[in-house]
Amino acid sequence: MSQMLTATQSGTLESNDIMITLAPNFKGSGIKLELESVVLAQYGEVLRQVILDTVTSQGVTDVLIKAVDRGALDCTVRARVLVALERAGVKIRSLAEKTSN
């Protein structure tokens, strides 16, 4: 299991982007996600799943996530979550690792 060490941020509030803020959570408290999106009604569930899948794929289990989406594609969401995790001290597995789109 990878452990997050610090609170971090990535992305922007520009169109087609998403801003991700991460903070460590108590051990055993799980992943808590707060999501805002301009397309929440249409794609909220998909977005939520992409964020959670990306976090769990890196072995992180206890984290607070705030995501403010401005219409980002899945690949942008993954990139922004991964860089936030790396900035928080998580060692990221290969970037070329296959994940579904």
Place this chain on the structure above:
Amino acid sequence: MDLRRTMLFMPGNNPGMLQNGGVLGADSVILDLEDAVSPQEKDAARFLVSQALRFVDYRGSERVVRINSLDTFAAQDIEAIVPCQPDALMVPKVQCAEEIHEVEQLIAKTEFPGQRPVKIIALIETPRGIAECYPIARASKRLVALAFGAEDYTATLGAERTKEGLEIVTARSLLVNAAAAAAIQSIDTPFTDVNDFEGLARDTAFAKQIGFKGKLTINPRQIDVIHERFNPRQDEIVWAQQVIAAIEQAKIQGSGVIALNGKMIDAPIVSRAERTIQLARRVGLLTEGREQ
């Protein structure tokens, strides 16, 4: 024939631009990790470009990533980007052949078995780089083109950069000659005034005239103008067809000496005509079997 009439730069940390790169019609898109990305966002751009390479459809455009220079983040860029299978890496500020050797080794270390070899394009942006063009051009089998960056070049030279470009004529000619001698392509410096289309047309026509095969492009609105100038003109296509027809006729007649409109046709002329026909076909100005 790899077509690189336009190589369009896109900032590597801008999701909106990266995701639309495939619909702009450039022959190559350059996903930029270098000058377009601030130092504190290099990591973010690396993740974003990696994801874009794997999930964005760039249609027919060649996918090139401009990495950072060897004395900064090149090794990290190569390690992250190469497994995502770009077509080529553009290496900035190349000054000698050894730098290409170093990049080549880093790529080879990172490529996975069976991966299509990643090509290299060397960006020459300094007087020393210009002086070393030919050894650089011959430094690796992966190297497919030399590209010229005039802004950094003139800054180092201490010359004023002008639209007319007299200050870069020598550098352009040396680079084109070195690339041709090594049988690789030469790509011209960008035209930086994105609102001056007449100036762009003139600059591109001159680049084509002295032998460049394409031009670095900094705005999608420049693409059509550049393509138009690098495409063969109708009179060039007609001339090339006449040359090929004269060659065929001479073969039938068993004639050793071939002439067209009173001018002798020799090997370089045939070669130029063939290149023109090939390019015209490639850009859709001619189709096999129904040539106008």
